[in-house]
Amino acid sequence: MAKIKAGVLGATGNVGQRFIEMLSEHPWFELTSLAASDRSAGKKYGEAASWRLESKIPEEVSDMTVVPVDPKKVDADIVFSALPTDLAKTVEPEFAKAGFAVASNASALRMVKDIPLVIPEVNPEHLGLIDVQQDNRKWDGYVVTNPNCTTIMMTVTLKPLMKFGIEKIYLASMQAISGAGYDGVASMAILDNVIPYIDKEEEKVETETKKLLGEFNGSEIVDAPFAVSASCNRVMVMDGHTEAVWVEMADNPSTEDIKQAFLEFDPGLSDLPTEPAPVIEVKEEKDRPQPRMDRNLGGGMTVSVGRIRPGIRYICMGHNTIRGAAGASVLNAELLKKMGKL
Ligand SMILES: NC(=O)C1=CN([C@@H]2O[C@H](COP(=O)(O)OP(=O)(O)OC[C@H]3O[C@@H](n4cnc5c(N)ncnc54)[C@H](OP(=O)(O)O)[C@@H]3O)[C@@H](O)[C@H]2O)C=CC1
Ligand SMILES: N[C@@H](CC(=O)OP(=O)(O)O)C(=O)O
Known part of the structure; x- marks a missing residue:
């Protein structure tokens, strides 16, 4: 099977490097273009990017020439x-x-109605x-987005609980510093500290969750009817967002019901790499x-849950730059391929 040609926009950055790590030996995609700013364009990728992942920079990628972020290039x-x-x-x-x-x-287009x-x-x-x-905009291509990293971990765990009639959700996050990018949080600010503020994060969690768990009626998404209330915090962890979640549900399930729902959750996508x-x-x-x-766990794609207590209260955790970022987009692309959209 011929591989699908894949480009990365923002290839030199934190998440761009995760994309490269996940795509360089992907069975369905082949990296054909790496694009970044004018500071990097024209250079070999190995010179332009400061590779910051624990895995080695793939050799063939190191030699590729970075191009500008321009559809013609x-x-x-x-x-x-x-x-x-922006x-x-x-x-x-x-x-x-x-x-x-x-x-x-x-995050730019996540909440746009037809995206x-x-x-x-x-x-x-x-x-x-x-x-x-495509009908609205007369585009030949299209945009599909994945959610914010904090939203993703929680929403994956909420999906199997939808059958109990979710009424209200509260979340308190403990988010890794890699979520803010390499230069995002000064070491003097985060060492020996917790920062109880992440710009726009709470609004994103509160709105994106309702869109994700909403219904597609053939022309638009009708948001899920429940309320979401979030408090987001930065903690001194390199990778992995930990989230304390409280879910009020109409059916008042027991902790054993919740555990069974998590254990039985099988979305039937095991054919996606x-x-x-x-x-x-x-x-x-x-x-x-x-x-x-x-x-x-699961190559950084599994969401772990524990401490399921009456209330219902539990903790969930996942890798923010894999499940919460690059891996989320790659999984979306695999689904698009499976659906014949690529
Ligand atoms: N799903 C999620 O929750 C997550 C999403 N993100 C999102 O992913 C995106 C990238 O984040 P991150 O990797 O941390 O960011 P970085 O700052 O590490 O990387 C930014 C990338 O964009 C390129 N770039 C910057 N300015 C320009 C420009 N003017 N023209 C063209 N290219 C440019 C940079 O190229 P150069 O090196 O040449 O400057 C670099 O490749 C952000 O939108 C972020 O919010 C991030 C983490 C998690
Ligand atoms: N704000 C997230 C990461 C991020 O970039 O989110 P978004 O993709 O929604 O901008 C964090 O700091 O952990």
């Missing part, structure tokens, strides 16, 4: 976007207009919005999940 069928949000807002539509499929990790916001295990049917989007097994891992130990111990 990018050779690909699909582009994975890890661009800063730039993504204008650039991603340009790529879609030029005929590319855009799998975006940026799908998707987690494959949660709301694959929302990809029906692609036809609406990046789909982890299990999607949700239930930790029995009284002090888990923990980011350092559990973030790499």
Whole structure:
């Protein structure tokens, strides 16, 4: 099978490097274009990027020449976007207009009415919005987005609880510093500290969750009717967002019902190369999940849950730059391929 040509926009950045790590030996995609700013364009990728992952920079990638973020300079069928949000807002539509499929990790277009916001295990049917989007905008290509990293971990765990009639959700997050990018949080600010503020994070969690768990009625998404209330905090962890979640449900399920719902959760996507097994891992130990111990489960794609208590209260945790960022876009792209959209 010929591989699908894939480009990365923002390839030199934190999330861009995760995309490269996940795509360089992907069975369905082949990296054909790496795009970044004018500071990097024209250089070999190995010179332009300060590689910061523990894995080695793939040799063939190191020798590729970085191109500008310009649809005419990018050779690909699909582009994975890890661009800063302000730039993504204008650039991603340009790529879609030029005929590319855009799998975006940026927040810019997530809440736009005709742009799908998707987690494959949660709301694959929302990809029906692609036809609406192409009709509205007369684009040959399209944009599909994945949610914010904090939203993703919680929403994956909420999906199997929808059958109990969710009425209200509260979340308190403990978010890793890698979520803010390499230069995002000064070491003097985070060492020996917790910062109880992450710009716009709470609003994103509160709105994105309702769109993700909403219903696609053939022309638009009708938001889920429950309320979400979030408090987001930055903690001194390198990778892995930990979240304390409280869920009020009409059916008043027991902790055993909740545990069974997590254990039985099977979205039927095991044919996608990046789909982890299990999607949700239930930790029995009284002090888990923990980011350092559990973030790499399922190649960083599994969401771990534990401490399920009456209320219902539980803790969930997942790798923020894999499940919460690059891996989320790659999984979306795999689903698009499976659906014949690539
Ligand atoms: N799903 C999620 O929750 C997450 C999403 N993100 C999102 O992913 C995106 C990338 O984040 P991150 O990797 O941390 O950011 P970085 O700052 O590490 O990387 C930014 C990338 O964009 C490129 N870039 C910057 N300015 C321009 C420009 N003017 N023109 C073209 N390219 C440019 C940079 O190129 P150069 O090196 O040449 O400057 C670099 O490749 C953001 O939108 C962020 O919010 C991030 C983490 C998690
Ligand atoms: N704000 C997130 C990461 C991020 O970039 O989110 P978003 O993609 O919604 O901008 C964090 O700091 O952990």
